[in-house]
Amino acid sequence: MTTDVLDKEPAETAVLGQNRPIAGIVMRLAAMLALAIMFAFVKLAGEQGVHVTESLFYRQLTAMPLICFLIWRSAAGWSAIRSNKHGLHILRSVLGIFAMGLNFWAITLLPLADATTISFTVPIFATLFAALFLREQVGIPRWSAVLIGFVGVLVVIQPGGDMIPALGASVALAGALVTASVTLVIRMLGRTETSIVTIFWFSIYTLPGLAVCAYIYGGGHDAKTWAYLLGVGIFGAIGQLTITQSLRFAPVSTIMPMDYSALIWATIIGIVVFHQWPSLSIWFGAPIIIGSGLFIAWREHVKAAKKA
Template sequence: MPIPTATPITVKPLKPHGDSTRGIAYMAGGMFLFSAVDTQAKFLTDSLHPVQIVWSRQLGLFLGVLILIALRGVSVLHTRKPLLQIGRGVLAATSATLFIVAVSYVPLADAVAVSFVAPFIVTLMGALILREPVGIRRWVAVVIGFAGTLIVMRPGMGVLHPAVGLVLVAAAAFACRQVLSRALSGADPVQTTVAYTAIVGSALLTIPLPFVWQTPQMGLEMVLLVSIALMAAVAEVLVIKALEVAQAVVVAPVMYSLLIWGTFYGWIVFGDLPDLWTWVGALIIVATGVYTLNRERLAAKRT
């Protein structure tokens, strides 16, 4: 997936430890809300097109940005890194769309487990694109983490729908988006990043919208679409704030709470529970992911 790299990506350093408590709280709240959004989106895929659902998800953020611009003026859109801002908006729309398409076919908890390859993709991106040093231990963790993903997916065994492959692509887009979030945190204020994410994502999703639009027929559908829009907007801001006030290696492990909420919502709403091998694979992914993040934290301390 192309990332704007015309100039080197530089990140303004945070305080030595940042505000870890606040960052963890922001990230935890964001993951809780994103899980609720994904659950409602999966429910709606029975009657509405995924693109329409993701567009509705972006709508709340977009309307909030219009209000922000009306109050503070177009200076909100001033950015030092326009290509990175546009790229983040494209990645946000892409990852959300692919994930919702995938969960229309596969259980929510299984999709969440596979999406946890994102931290390993960040490691690969750091080594191959940003030329960051990666030691043998972290490479081993990456290999083991991908092995855990294969256990969850069990390709060729017909255990999961082929659409789970879309989750891998969505995870790659999400990983790229997280890298851009950190790159932008020292260059632009949070409201600018939110504004570009909302505007670019909404514009991109509006293009195919007339071809897939279905007027909601039930009051419940309208309520869920509004709920998705509001929750996703708040969750987006919380994640950006988490990466702004605390080190990524501190708050990133909180992302794994998605598995807890995804399993809980999947069981309560859809009656889905992961099988034994999915749990085994998910635990391997989580363990190696936390190990990788811990190695990054130790490396950051040494520097």
């Protein structure tokens, strides 16, 4: 699921070492595979009655040692986590965990490929929000891409139809909407904060609340269910690491198109593990949404290059 993801973590737009595009692409493809597997474990755990907040808790908890290791190994060490933008970090954390919760919930309600396709609307919503709230100039080409993207959404969810459950489609769209709002906050944080700082404070601010929710809604599980939760945490951490590493090797404009490989992994896993084929509308709507997202990404790249 895009923008991890959904809640994908922020990236510096210019980092030392961004001269290995093949390595960056390979890392990004690995990240999408890891996140697809994580979402499969979320779905499997949900089928065992695990509450979404419990899955979120173990996802964040397992990632924390990895984050601390990356900070420890960084050039600045623990001094790197200093920040004077805690108001924005808190806002990012609230929106981020809400978005992640909606995305996790959507995964339990829809086939993996369907939920993944709807999550690809994040760049479309982000462009709309950037124009409305950040007063960014959005020209006719990008507005056209946004409108075409929404046509793709209508093709996928087919309002009034019964190919995709209405509740699942609504939750998935809400997740994409909130994730898009997170990207605006991340963009503001990215002016002064590195990705690892944002990831660290996201974990710090969300873990206590998630721990309380996990205590309230969690319970005793059998070995299989605990294995699923462990899978959520491990593959979530791997996805987070490989996303961060991909941005060290190549710029966003090079590796972002690889995010759409998530649909391939989600389709394969959905068929093999859950015996769920994507809805017929996905085959028609997904190319429209993906094409719109790729065009928006390309226009962003052109815009950044002109500024540079």
